[in-house]
Amino acid sequence: MGEFESLKTKLGKFSLANKTLLMPDMSHAGNVLLTGTLRSFGIDVQLMQTYKGLQLGKQYTSGKECFPCQITLGDLLHHLEQEKERLGDAFQPENYLYFMAESGGPCRFGMYNKLHRIILDSLDGFGKIRIATITSNDSYALGGLLEPQMLTHFRRSAYVSVVIGDVLDRMLWRTRPYEKEPGQAEDYFQEALDIMCREMEIHGRRKKFRKILDTLEAVVRKARDLIDPTIPSKPLIGMVGEIYLRSHRQSNQDLIKLLERHGGETVNASIAEWINYVAYDNMQRARRELIYALRRRDLKSLRQHFKDWLSNRTELTYQYFRLDQIYRRVKKHLPIHGDHRINQIEKQLDNDRLFSFHVGTEAGLSIGGALEYCLHGFDGIVNVFPFTCMPSTMCSAILKPVLDRIQIPYIDASYDGTFQPNLEAIVRTFMYQAVQRQEKRQAQGKLGTKH
Numbered sequence: 001m002g003e004f005e006s007l008k009t010k011l012g013k014f015s016l017a018n019k020t021l022l023m024p025d026m027s028h029a030g031n032v033l034l035t036g037t038l039r040s041f042g043i044d045v046q047l048m049q050t051y052k053g054l055q056l057g058k059q060y061t062s063g064k065e066c067f068p069c070q071i072t073l074g075d076l077l078h079h080l081e082q083e084k085e086r087l088g089d090a091f092q093p094e095n096y097l098y099f100m101a102e103s104g105g106p107c108r109f110g111m112y113n114k115l116h117r118i119i120l121d122s123l124d125g126f127g128k129i130r131i132a133t134i135t136s137n138d139s140y141a142l143g144g145l146l147e148p149q150m151l152t153h154f155r156r157s158a159y160v161s162v163v164i165g166d167v168l169d170r171m172l173w174r175t176r177p178y179e180k181e182p183g184q185a186e187d188y189f190q191e192a193l194d195i196m197c198r199e200m201e202i203h204g205r206r207k208k209f210r211k212i213l214d215t216l217e218a219v220v221r222k223a224r225d226l227i228d229p230t231i232p233s234k235p236l237i238g239m240v241g242e243i244y245l246r247s248h249r250q251s252n253q254d255l256i257k258l259l260e261r262h263g264g265e266t267v268n269a270s271i272a273e274w275i276n277y278v279a280y281d282n283m284q285r286a287r288r289e290l291i292y293a294l295r296r297r298d299l300k301s302l303r304q305h306f307k308d309w310l311s312n313r314t315e316l317t318y319q320y321f322r323l324d325q326i327y328r329r330v331k332k333h334l335p336i337h338g339d340h341r342i343n344q345i346e347k348q349l350d351n352d353r354l355f356s357f358h359v360g361t362e363a364g365l366s367i368g369g370a371l372e373y374c375l376h377g378f379d380g381i382v383n384v385f386p387f388t389c390m391p392s393t394m395c396s397a398i399l400k401p402v403l404d405r406i407q408i409p410y411i412d413a414s415y416d417g418t419f420q421p422n423l424e425a426i427v428r429t430f431m432y433q434a435v436q437r438q439e440k441r442q443a444q445g446k447l448g449t450k451h
């Protein structure tokens with residue numbers, strides 16, 4: 001076998017049937033619910049413990065890789081070591097499929113699974129583990145992984161599980177800063193996550209979304225009681241940045257809790273926002289290609305691009321329908337913050353003057369998303385990312401002067417696994433500025449969220 005042959009033969013779209021799928025844990029609530037959904041479709045899945053194997057991740061990389069690449073590699077190696085220990089001679093690497101998505105350029109996310117492949121091949125006993133992947137280039141098409149008759153149905157159940165994961169996170173961030181007893185909100189969050197995971201396992205495959213949402217409503221209704229109404233509204237902090245670092249609380253050293261400790265209420269950009277962005281971006285790309293094909297009078301390409309446009313358009317319409325339905329039902333009981341529409345985020349880029357979605361990456365989402373927060377009365381913006389992350393560095397270069405001009409407090413928070421002793425002082429100063437901004441807003445009668 002040629003040196004890179006295994007990148008073709010052991011990395012791709014492999015059937016999940018009769019295999020154990022190893023799932024990295026990025027955004028914990030969403031990932032737990034996704035594993036519930038996968039189980040409901042009869043797939044054997046293990047959600048790997050995260051951040052326990054960071055040393056292994058660092059040991060097998062050079063230090064130049066993106067931080068999430070090291071974390072996910074460490075999670076995988078740690079999990080495999082544990083499986084080997086648990087099963088002894090019965091451990092069969094060919095029974096596992098490791099899941100690692102990818103995206104096209106311009107940054108390095110598309111290379112994680114290739115590097116992981118090379119490292120697995122270099123390790124005795126792990127070379128037979130294949131890597132299952134999906135890519136944002138085709139809106140995470142699942143063909144090849146699941147039976148054709150399951151595809152649309154699974155895709156939609158998975159989307160619902162992602163949105164419910166976002167909602168549970170927002171429930172926690174909405175209640176924890178105002179909880180009556182310290183620790184209550186987190187305990188309840190865990191309880192709620194277990195309940196919703198069971199719902200996805202039981203009803204995910206049967207498309208019983210109404211039943212799932214009835215349970216979600218009951219869960220959120222109870223969360224309302226955690227809030228002490230005598231605690232005044234706190235300054236609202238909007239979080240943007242690289243999706244892994246901002247969603248993975250171990251690697252961002254629980255930044256949301258740190259902001260809360262210094263008197264803030266935080267809303268992080270959601271995971272559903274990224275999925276909606278992928279569908280939106282592919283739809284817009286297909287539209288552009290359609291126009292070029294029309295000009296060239298290339299009928300064959302015209303048909304193909306129209307098909308692509310229509311399928312992304314249909315998916316996005318469905319996603320917005322479910323998103324609105326879920327948030328509407330939840331907001332009847334608890335005023336959590338909603339999700340931004342992608343076209344609204346794009347509008348904030350001022351006709352591509354600040355940045356263009358055509359460049360790709362999350363930078364456009366983070367820049368536009370931060371400005372959307374500002375428009376909706378937030379008091380400060382935090383940009384969270386892995387040290388040296390390319391899109392987030394662009395985002396920082398653009399956001400800093402813009403937010404400075406409109407006088408919104410802003411900080412960058414970059415992480416590489418080490419502890420920065422001055423981070424707490426930076427957050428404290430930032431929160432002081434956010435409080436001042438909130439007071440100014442309140443003096444002008446522009447009040448924040450009520451509870």
Ligand code: SF4
Nearest residue numbers: 066107108109389390
């Ligand atoms: S978004 Fe940042 S961290 Fe992620 S692959 Fe690109 S450069 Fe690396």
